[in-house]
Amino acid sequence: MMLQTLTLADGQQIPYQLSLRPRRTVGLKITQDGLVVHAPKRIVVHQLNQILQEKSTWILNKLALREANTVTPVCWQAGENMLFLGQDITLQVIESKGKSKIMLVGNILNVVVKDAHNLTLVGKKVMQWYQQEAYDDFVRRVEIFATKLGVTPPLVKLSNAQSRWGSCNSLGQVRLNWRLIQATPQVINYVVCHELAHLKEMNHSARFYAVLAQLFPNYDNAEKQLKQLSPQLHRL
Ligand SMILES: [Zn+2]
Incomplete structure (x- = not known):
């Protein structure tokens, strides 16, 4: 796994874990740690980047959903x-x-x-x-x-x-x-x-x-x- 950063057209930066594998297609998933990208070993950087740009709506939606579902326990202190x-x-x-x-x-x-x-x-x-x-x-x-x-x-x-x-x-x-x-x-x-x-x-x-x-x-x-x-x- 390599930590990478995807920069969207609007300048927003999304960190992701890149894992290069013997496979033909690019697969995306959202885990507890955020975006994980599985890509073919020989993929060219700009090609991968283009694919991720195309999927950016999906990525942003899924990340927002994950954020909304991340629940911190209550600690009953003032300001909670x-x-x-x-x-x-x-x-x-x-x-x-x-x-x-x-x-x-x-x-x-x-x-x-x-x-x-x-x-x-x-x-x-x-x-x-x-x-x-x-x-x-x-x-x-x-x-x-x-x-x-x-x-x-x-x-x-x-x-x-x-x-x-x-x-x-x-x-x-x-x-x-x-x-x-x-x-x-x-x-x-x-x-x-x-x-x-x-x-x-x-x-x-x-x-x-x-x-x-x-x-x-x-x-x-x-x-x-x-x-x-x-x-x-x-x-x-
Ligand atoms: Zn019922």
């Missing part, structure tokens, strides 16, 4: 950035002898604790806050869309599942993953509507999607957004 209803919010930790509390003011999440160095405690407070906000928000949305669908608003429970965003059981209870409160209202509405549509159709048949489309016409787009956002939402 988090997501709430699709917006960036910043954690502010305030030390006070009084009662601990937490409130969102603008895009600053103020956490008042006795010991700002107790990161576990700060983390616990923030997670509790997210779950309370999630519950209140989801109940409100479920009420609105259940009315629209013409059904009695079901009982809402929060879930902590690692892989599912929502579920609906035969008792008509809806479970929604509290992590969704980090997503945009559009994405939350989609998951709410998906689960509510199951109150009419307990399957994923064409009939189910017809009910969903009536309740939430743009579900396709929201589903894609949720998939893209998923690694970010699992940061907490």
Whole structure:
């Protein structure tokens, strides 16, 4: 492997690993370390360069996607950035002898604790806050869309599942993953509507999607957004 740099027409520089191999074509892949190029051993530099220029849109898109999916763990210190209803919010930790509390003011999440160095405690407070906000928000949305669908608003429970965003059981209870409160209202509405549509159709048949489309016409787009956002939402 050799470290090379690709310079695009607009001057942007993209570092890449070049690996020369006994092969006929140029292959590109994006790994954790960035762009890796596999090229034939006898390829001429300007020829390789031309191929990479032609593929630059693909390369830039894939690199942007990788960046978006790179998730850094939360460390519960002041200045930490988090997501709430699709917006960036910043954690502010305030030390006070009084009662601990937490409130969102603008895009600053103020956490008042006795010991700002107790990161576990700060983390616990923030997670509790997210779950309370999630519950209140989801109940409100479920009420609105259940009315629209013409059904009695079901009982809402929060879930902590690692892989599912929502579920609906035969008792008509809806479970929604509290992590969704980090997503945009559009994405939350989609998951709410998906689960509510199951109150009419307990399957994923064409009939189910017809009910969903009536309740939430743009579900396709929201589903894609949720998939893209998923690694970010699992940061907490
Ligand atoms: Zn479903």
